[in-house]
Amino acid sequence: MSPKDEITTLRAAAGVPRLRGEDGEGSVQVHQDPSMKIEGAKVFSVYGKGGIGKSTTSSNLSAAFSTLGHRVLQIGCDPKHDSTFTLTGRLQPTVIDILKEVDFHAEELRPEDFVTEGFGGVQCVEAGGPPAGTGCGGYVVGQTVKLLKQHHMLEETDVVIFDVLGDVVCGGFAAPLQHADRAICVTANDFDSIYAMNRIIAAVQAKSKNYNVRLAGCIANRSKDTDEVDRYCEKVGFRRIAHMPDIDAIRRSRLKKKTLFEMPDEEDIVAARAEYVRLAEALYAGTEPLAPAPMEDRDIFELLGFD
Numbered sequence: 001m002s003p004k005d006e007i008t009t010l011r012a013a014a015g016v017p018r019l020r021g022e023d024g025e026g027s028v029q030v031h032q033d034p035s036m037k038i039e040g041a042k043v044f045s046v047y048g049k050g051g052i053g054k055s056t057t058s059s060n061l062s063a064a065f066s067t068l069g070h071r072v073l074q075i076g077c078d079p080k081h082d083s084t085f086t087l088t089g090r091l092q093p094t095v096i097d098i099l100k101e102v103d104f105h106a107e108e109l110r111p112e113d114f115v116t117e118g119f120g121g122v123q124c125v126e127a128g129g130p131p132a133g134t135g136c137g138g139y140v141v142g143q144t145v146k147l148l149k150q151h152h153m154l155e156e157t158d159v160v161i162f163d164v165l166g167d168v169v170c171g172g173f174a175a176p177l178q179h180a181d182r183a184i185c186v187t188a189n190d191f192d193s194i195y196a197m198n199r200i201i202a203a204v205q206a207k208s209k210n211y212n213v214r215l216a217g218c219i220a221n222r223s224k225d226t227d228e229v230d231r232y233c234e235k236v237g238f239r240r241i242a243h244m245p246d247i248d249a250i251r252r253s254r255l256k257k258k259t260l261f262e263m264p265d266e267e268d269i270v271a272a273r274a275e276y277v278r279l280a281e282a283l284y285a286g287t288e289p290l291a292p293a294p295m296e297d298r299d300i301f302e303l304l305g306f307d
Helices: 003-014 054-067 095-101 137-150 171-178 191-207 227-236 248-255 267-285 297-304
Strands: 042-048 072-077 123-126 159-164 182-187 214-221 240-244
Touching: 042 054, 042 191, 042 267, 054 072, 054 159, 054 182, 054 214, 054 248, 054 267, 072 137, 072 171, 095 137, 137 171, 159 171, 171 191, 182 191, 191 214, 191 227, 191 297, 214 227, 227 240, 227 297, 240 267, 248 267
Parallel strands: 042 159, 042 182, 072 123, 072 159, 182 214, 214 240
Antiparallel strands: none
């Protein structure tokens, strides 16, 4: 029996419907319900290696969009539920925990039960995730979008930002790509971050076969230089769209539970704000859809490794 036939048999045994136009070789994912498509807003998904600064990037980008007059919704997709705390000043309860409290009767909830207004009027939602070792992050993302639609929270939104847990290792973490227009990679100027970015690119390219998502480019974060990032981008046909140096003000802003836009007007803070605003303007105007060719693992070692 071929691998494809084995997958078909497993699907049938699990009661999973046969699907056309699968998301990559060997995928067993169920496609998004068309009624859950986010209409009207520009939707971005932020990915990157764990600890690379995705939440800092997402929150400051949300703040930048808001300063430009856009109505912004940020959705944190991590059980740690710490995506939006610099926007709101505290950790927010997760959608999945709130749903548990009402025995998953979503009709009993009001928007204020799961949406908090943060800096600049940014609407903040923490989707959360299943307990460790159980469930799927994709289910949680789907339930969050469904809840937001039921309460008409997406009808007057200009920008939606999904801040996604870690690098893509399964279909659950890739679920926001079903909603996004553009995917953004956050990386550093080092091997591990670029290695993770290469996997993210492969995941987005797989999703782009069946969804509208395309790659916008990468942000070099917490990095003095960008030479390794730029070398990789040139090799695969990707693009660096921003550079956020490793400045202490960013660390201090997180300790103060604030975005950079609420910090004192120090020279490095003003410069970082300007870079976020420039990036927000470029993303909102529309970036060229990129289609880089991810490298094989061995080839990345050859490109970036040292003897």
